[in-house]
Amino acid sequence: MNKQCASVAKAVADIPSGATVMIGGFGGSGAPIELIHALIDAGPTNLTVINNNAGNGHVGLAAMIEAKMVAKLICSFPKSKDPRAFTERYLDGRIALELVPQGTLAERIRAGGAGIPAFYTPTAYGTELAEGKAVAEFDGKPYVQERWLKADYALVKAERGDPYGNLTFRLAARNFNPLMCMAARTTIVQVSQLVPAGDIDPEIVVTPGIFVDRLVEVTDPAQEELLNEAEARYP
Amino acid sequence: MNKQCASVAKAVADIPSGATVMIGGFGGSGAPIELIHALIDAGPTNLTVINNNAGNGHVGLAAMIEAKMVAKLICSFPKSKDPRAFTERYLDGRIALELVPQGTLAERIRAGGAGIPAFYTPTAYGTELAEGKAVAEFDGKPYVQERWLKADYALVKAERGDPYGNLTFRLAARNFNPLMCMAARTTIVQVSQLVPAGDIDPEIVVTPGIFVDRLVEVTDPAQEELLNEAEARYP
Amino acid sequence: MSISDTLNQEQIAWRAAQDIADGAYVNLGIGFPEKVAQYTVEGREPIFHTENGVLGFGRAPARGEEDWDLINAGKKAITLKPGAAFFDHATSFAMIRGGHLDVAILGALQVAANGDLANWRVGDKGVPAVGGAMDLVNGAKRVAVLTDHVTRDGQPKLVSKCSFPLTGVACVTRIYTSLAVIDVDRDQGRFVLREKLPTLSMEALQAVTGAPLFTEGDVADLIVPELS
């Protein structure tokens, strides 16, 4: 078995218009910039994107939004240093937003990966973000029912990967990435280093290969923060 | 901060009769034998124990049962090579059993640690283990509602630990141990090696120290399987 | 009636192994189903999962070389292959419940025509123990059963309705028996015969099966090597 793809272009080539796509990262940390840019080149439209944020500047997710590929965004914090790509389209109604508290977003994605169709959380109880949701009491305390989140595809950034898809992540670039690996029908991962099977100690694997479908090596990947400092723009 | 205890005896000394105690391990793998034996020495009674199994032979959890300390067991598989300690008491009604499917047991413990009071699972739907439980349909499929599991104390076995309580686990001895660390009010861990802060690479920490209250070093810990081969008996 | 020419457990396991694709993620139940690993088809590499948190394990170690922190769900010592991974129990059952396993292969007391499975408990006596069976049957993409076609005293194990306590509802997708390979058409709640021993008549097979056997197109000959 070898899950390796020859290029980022091939790795994302079959993502169709209308797909739901999870994209890992928290701000620029752990954002799979090269996979996102390959998807911009491929050009599917009408996508639902699940990410913690809504892009920054004119690269990565922000560039996807500028390329008119995103119909709906599910996120917790659609603000950044330069959120104009999203803000402008949201305010004039060209992009839909489902705002989800960050912990609920993480747990809904994990639930999607773990086969848990719904769970209860105290988060957002009594707020407008719980409107229309079922509420139940447990041990005298009210909780909000939340549903799992799944995706057709996940775009993920990892540090090391082996041909089986076992992954490690770098520093705080882990964030949503391991969860999204679990919750998509097809998980596509860019790894900074592809290593032979057996090179990753089984005890330190963070994402076991069963959650990964495709791997592509992107050595020396771009950092969104540095691209933005350089005022980069994609394409 | 230093969470280190001087001895296994001191680490478990305050566990009172009537407490709910999670005990890590899957069979003998990852079972904190030295902490269990210290608890037998301390002698609280009327305990509710949460473990995947019900003990094997006459050491560890089996010895706790033989010492008449356990009023109720919550587990998925109360069988082993030599399950007599539990079987005899269960069959004549001296110990209560709550049987839980293994994945539901794991998820309920995780839910307890993660502040999720209830969740839905397909597991056990339509079986006697779902009797009396709420059922709900999601996307046309029926699911069973399950509640979180929490404990007053958890007894856990880990491989390396630092003074902050960061842990790694050895091979498949991980199993329920990291989950139980999350779900107990007081988590007590025996580590085979206590190392200085900073010695465990932050990227390979399996259980972050926030989930751990007390650590005690037990070098060269006993393996239940080998104790049983030697027909050991505790005390 | 009795049927003298039947497959043994090795042969049933061999037949089940033929349906496991290269790269498939597979969980084998304790006991009889574990034999399937021995008959992995040349050139294919399934990846074996065990409930207690290991993916990518291999054969048992030599006697005396066991490490009792490295065991499978049956509490037997195992070894690792390159590319293995450890994880906690919640992640292990996320793999199962979340639909990431390609196939779970289990034993059975009874399988009903709608795919109901009974394999964890005979009655209400003794100590009940369920382990991960109820999770596996509700999670894996395919749930296959290995079983003798009838009980020791000749009663059908493939039935119209299970009399033993259920492990799962409408969960079994394929049954490998000592006489036949049978799919469960869960939409219509019926058995569909795919293969049978060539020496066995349809009538004789139906006579030892507790629910009607349907066919869709040809029924192939169930041919397996000599194994013991």
Added chain:
Amino acid sequence: MSISDTLNQEQIAWRAAQDIADGAYVNLGIGFPEKVAQYTVEGREPIFHTENGVLGFGRAPARGEEDWDLINAGKKAITLKPGAAFFDHATSFAMIRGGHLDVAILGALQVAANGDLANWRVGDKGVPAVGGAMDLVNGAKRVAVLTDHVTRDGQPKLVSKCSFPLTGVACVTRIYTSLAVIDVDRDQGRFVLREKLPTLSMEALQAVTGAPLFTEGDVADLIVPELS
């Protein structure tokens, strides 16, 4: 009315830091609450948590030495202390929601006498963004608020009922303001004054507070060092 002698943000943060115990697990909100870390009491070592999966981080790195994979929830570069750990977002919020954090310190638009907090949105204009605030206020053992006592135009921020959209219901346990330290008695739904600036009369404080201030025993003097 106007009150000239008030604490600045540094001083409010200093006061909040006095209540953080050695070894406490602490999450500081983006912006103003982050200042609390600077005033950690000598001899105490709180452990700081950030939503994006880091426990045990320290000060910002020197300019030019940032690693943009090592940031906090405010997307600012951080450094690690010995004993730090990384984890995924689900585990990070398990820490929050599961009650493992000792204290979360947040800013506020309004706090009601029953502990309701509004701090994420002023109205229904613009782009809404919530981040982890709703999880933090429902998860941490103590939920502390740092705030000026009144808005820029002199309106009370401590109110009988929030007019802005809620972040959480009956969640705040203590409020550190530019004039006072006030506990929320969530059982009785009332503010309990613990400390006030010594130069400030009870009447003057009540006049800029939008709900009654109760007392239980003595009200201590709120005394902080000169800081800027």
